[in-house]
Amino acid sequence: MNAFMQPGFWVFILTMSGIYGIFTLGLQIQYGVGGILNFGHVGMMALSSYTMAILIITHGVNFWIAAAIGVAVAALGGAFLGLTTLRLRGDYFAIVSIAFSEIVRYVIYNSDGLTGGVQGSLAIPVIGENYPSYTDTWESIMNRSREILTPIFGEIVDREFVMAIIVWTTLAILLLFVSRIERTSWARVLRATREDDEVPAALGKNVFRFRLQAVIIGSVIGGIAGIFWGLESTLLSPDDFLTLVTFYGWMILILGGATKVKGLPIAAIFFGILYGGSRFFTFFPFSMLDASERAYVRIMIIGAVLIILMMSRPQGIFGKRQEMVLE
Amino acid sequence: MNNLILEVKDVAVSFGGVRAVNGATLDVEVGSVTSVIGPNGAGKTTLFNLISGAIKPDSGTILFQGLEIQNLFPHKIADRGIIRTFQGAKVIKRLSVVDNLMLGGQDNPGDSLVNFFNPKARKAYEVQCRERAMELLKQIGIESLASEYAGILSGGQRKLLDLARALMANPILLLLDEPFAGVNPALVDKLLEVLHAIRSKHNLTFLLIEHNLETVMNISDRVIVMAEGRVIADGEPNSIYENQVVIDAYLGTRKASK
Numbered sequence: 001m002n003a004f005m006q007p008g009f010w011v012f013i014l015t016m017s018g019i020y021g022i023f024t025l026g027l028q029i030q031y032g033v034g035g036i037l038n039f040g041h042v043g044m045m046a047l048s049s050y051t052m053a054i055l056i057i058t059h060g061v062n063f064w065i066a067a068a069i070g071v072a073v074a075a076l077g078g079a080f081l082g083l084t085t086l087r088l089r090g091d092y093f094a095i096v097s098i099a100f101s102e103i104v105r106y107v108i109y110n111s112d113g114l115t116g117g118v119q120g121s122l123a124i125p126v127i128g129e130n131y132p133s134y135t136d137t138w139e140s141i142m143n144r145s146r147e148i149l150t151p152i153f154g155e156i157v158d159r160e161f162v163m164a165i166i167v168w169t170t171l172a173i174l175l176l177f178v179s180r181i182e183r184t185s186w187a188r189v190l191r192a193t194r195e196d197d198e199v200p201a202a203l204g205k206n207v208f209r210f211r212l213q214a215v216i217i218g219s220v221i222g223g224i225a226g227i228f229w230g231l232e233s234t235l236l237s238p239d240d241f242l243t244l245v246t247f248y249g250w251m252i253l254i255l256g257g258a259t260k261v262k263g264l265p266i267a268a269i270f271f272g273i274l275y276g277g278s279r280f281f282t283f284f285p286f287s288m289l290d291a292s293e294r295a296y297v298r299i300m301i302i303g304a305v306l307i308i309l310m311m312s313r314p315q316g317i318f319g320k321r322q323e324m325v326l327e
Numbered sequence: 328m329n330n331l332i333l334e335v336k337d338v339a340v341s342f343g344g345v346r347a348v349n350g351a352t353l354d355v356e357v358g359s360v361t362s363v364i365g366p367n368g369a370g371k372t373t374l375f376n377l378i379s380g381a382i383k384p385d386s387g388t389i390l391f392q393g394l395e396i397q398n399l400f401p402h403k404i405a406d407r408g409i410i411r412t413f414q415g416a417k418v419i420k421r422l423s424v425v426d427n428l429m430l431g432g433q434d435n436p437g438d439s440l441v442n443f444f445n446p447k448a449r450k451a452y453e454v455q456c457r458e459r460a461m462e463l464l465k466q467i468g469i470e471s472l473a474s475e476y477a478g479i480l481s482g483g484q485r486k487l488l489d490l491a492r493a494l495m496a497n498p499i500l501l502l503l504d505e506p507f508a509g510v511n512p513a514l515v516d517k518l519l520e521v522l523h524a525i526r527s528k529h530n531l532t533f534l535l536i537e538h539n540l541e542t543v544m545n546i547s548d549r550v551i552v553m554a555e556g557r558v559i560a561d562g563e564p565n566s567i568y569e570n571q572v573v574i575d576a577y578l579g580t581r582k583a584s585k
Contacts, residue, residue: 180443181440181443184437184443184449185429185432185435185437185438185449185452185453185456186437186438186439186440186443188422188426188429188430189430189438191419191421191422191426192419192422192430194421195419195420195421195422196417196419198381198401198413198417199413199417199418199419199430200402200430201381201400201401201402201405202379202381202401202402202405202410202411202413203402203405203410203430203431203492203493203495203496204402204405204406204433204496205402205405205430205438206400206402207402213440322421322476322478323421323476
């Protein structure tokens with residue numbers, strides 16, 4: 001139980017929550033507004049983080065440029081997914097989108113030369129040389145930020161603390177941006193397409209364009225989450241990008257209320273506590289399980305929370321019930 | 328000639344083995360009210376779907392203001408000025424009533440993401456669009472429900488909303504799919520009143536589908552009768568009564584019932 005008392009643990013939870021929050025925001029604009037069931041969202045995160053890592057390690061590209069290209073590749077991934085499959089109806093798109101993210105993961109898994117394969121992001125240590133890393137520039141930025149922040153916050157400021165602040169600032173900016181977008185008439189058309197294709201089309205709206213744009217915006221946001229994911233973990237592995245991660249995002253989305261962004265940060269923190277905290281479930285009845293079994297308990301709890309939510313509060317913490325259930 | 332706004336020439340489409348529209352030819356004059364009537368399965372709604380681009384014909388051409396439109400996407404056809412309503416009235420249930428109307432606004436700068444960075448233009452349009460929507464809501468008598476979800480509206484109110492939304496889109500040719508079906512007599516009067524008001528105010532052309540000749544007798548300049556995917560009669564409402572082909576195909580029971 002000790003870890004619960006340490007501020008470092010909570011800061012770590014905060015950082016993870018923030019990254020998952022950004023990730024989920026991409027789903028929110030796609031599903032909450034556009035009704036697009038994207039189960040392959042984690043693929044965008046994989047694309048951006050791997051692109052960034054490869055560009056820095058193999059090609060020596062500047063960190064900022066590499067990160068920007070990483071996000072752009074995620075956007076292209078979204079455009080590709082949208083252009084090829086968005087004409088399919090809701091549930092069919094969902095199936096194909098899972099396939100998309102799995103294809104991305106398997107390509108990463110099997111392209112040893114490009115991605116380092118199972119070993120992780122090109123991090124094959126070469127004897128006599130330094131461990132190749134893509135986070136050097138980022139770490140120096142973090143160190144400088146630490147020097148600035150320490151006089152303000154005191155001793156608590158460590159690497160994780162700076163990371164949490166940067167991640168949550170980014171999330172706040174993106175939340176503001178998305179909530180603004182969701183008040184435009186663009187979002188109104190997108191909301192209409194969530195229910196019906198024919199009506200907006202008969203009023204002169206190109207339904208496909210609106211959907212495609214929503215998928216691309218969501219992918220860019222997912223790509224930004226991927227950059228932070230890569231920087232936080234400092235070592236990438238294809239197993240970071242299992243479809244399960246997409247469903248974590250879905251849990252946060254539904255918990256916070258899919259149709260509104262304001263519940264999202266709270267849901268993300270709730271998820272973070274459940275995700276990071278469940279390893280400390282050492283009390284009865286969890287004490288009957290060993291450590292590796294307890295890791296599955298967390299997935300079971302997340303599943304149970306989702307089921308209970310769908311049954312009793314489909315609109316999430318803050319959503320409007322009518323906007324979810326009105327027929 | 329061209330006081331013809333719409334010309335449908337020898338259009339055919341089949342679904343599997345069923346020829347839903349089988350070589351239909353008809354035209355609509357500018358500023359007229361033309362009604363298409365016919366029994367169930369005559370191909371009336373399919374004809375509407377063809378004109379509005381929801382389905383593509385296997386053969387034949389459709390001209391709107393002299394230009395071919397049969398291969399255009401539905402939203403492109405709507406851009407040209409053909410706006411339709413739906414059989415049974417379609418509303419976006421999880422949008423508010425006023426948002427449903429504002430959806431009909433044309434050339435909205437806010438629909439383009441580029442204009443996200445041009446809030447002035449977006450907001451100016453929204454204010455104007457909302458004003459117009461409220462005006463229309465007042466006209467159809469449901470302005471008090473403006474901010475409610477459209478899903479709570481009754482069937483009749485949905486019909487009115489569907490019609491008003493079509494008007495928001497500044498139509499040149501308005502396609503109404505069974506606007507009076509399942510509507511109580513009092514509301515039929517209301518709908519007719521709204522239609523008359525629009526007609527005298529804007530120079531609109533109407534093409535409407537109805538089941539019964541009686542319903543459209545008084546409001547139509549011209550009646551087109553369809554059966555089995557073809558046009559079988561075409562003329563002034565009164566002449567349709569006397570048309571032997573129509574009586575045989577469709578109104579056969581009329582004399583007997585009198």
